[in-house]
Amino acid sequence: MFEFFDTAITSDQFLLALYDTLLMVSISLGFGSLLGIPLGIILVTCRPGGILPNPVVHQVINPIVNILRSLPFIILLITILPLTRWLVGTTIGTPGAIVPLxxxxxxYIARLVESSLLEVDDxxxxxxxAMGASVLQTIWHFMLPEAASSLIxxxxTATIGLLGATAMAGTVGGGGIGDLAITYGYQRxxxxxxxxxxxxxxIIVQLLQTLGTRFARRIRRE
Incomplete structure (x- = not known):
């Protein structure tokens, strides 16, 4: 263990904060994708002119996505504190940050997926x-593969945005690097x-963007 020059942060604290940040990003991205990707697909398929038009479904999901997307993360985090406490039993630390994340x-992912799928050529x-593909077959075998590079x-982009949100979670004791910056950098x-x-x-953002761009380019070439 050592101290970062004249700062009170030890290497163990810094590594733990980094671990908490990566944990929050990975878990939140996983659950967020499980919800956001299907929502994005539904928005595309059920929209007017989609492969399975359903005005009722589209008019219900679309405004909900808009409302949640319009709220800054810090306000959203505070607004759903009761839900967070009910789901995980706490509103602080890494577990308390995952629900609002x-x-x-x-x-956010739903809108990005919607945008990517809308780029698929008619x-x-x-x-x-013409091949008689069902709706599910059209989505799985035609739309998603065609939009794979854009989806990546x-x-x-969603991962980078999520990383920024984890930093903001530190303002309410959400743990991770953001909490470290607030507790030691700002308050002290x-x-x-x-x-x-x-x-x-x-550095993390640059790595994520580089890896994502290279992977997307490789998929596009294949």
């Missing part, structure tokens, strides 16, 4: 229809703590 990222859908970039006027956490977040 999922609620935040799911509609000719692809017409070919699927969309999920990369530790400039080095603030700078080091910012640098770590920048």
């Amino acid at each position: 999922v609620v935040f990222i799911a509609p 000719g692809i859908l017409e070919s699927a229809n 970039l969309a999920l990369t 006027f530790d400039a080095f703590a603030t700078l080091s956490t910012a640098i770590v977040l920048i």
Whole structure:
């Protein structure tokens, strides 16, 4: 164990905060994708002119996604504190941050998936229809593969946005690097703590964007 120069943060604290951040991102992204990807598919298929038009379903889901997307994360986090406490038994720490992070990222992913799928050429859908493909077959074998590269970039963008949200969760004791920056950097006027956490977040974002871009490019070439 060692101290970061004149800062009160130890290496163990920093590594634990980094672990908590990555844990929050991975779990929230997993559950958010399980909710957001189907929602995005439903928004595309049930929209007017979609392969399975359903105005009722579309008019119910669309405004809900809009409402959740319009709320800044910090306000959303505070608003659903009772739900968070009911689901995980606490509103602080890593467990308390995961619920609002999922609620935040799911509609975000839904919009990104919707945008990616809408880019699929109409000719692809017409070919699927001509081959007698069902709705599920059209989605699974035609729409998703055709939009795979765009979907990867969309999920990369969602992951980066989620990383930023985990930092904001630190303002209410959400744990992770954001909490470290608030507790030591802001409240204790530790400039080095603030700078080091910012640098770590920048590095993670650059790695995520690079990996996502390369993976999307490889999928596009295949």
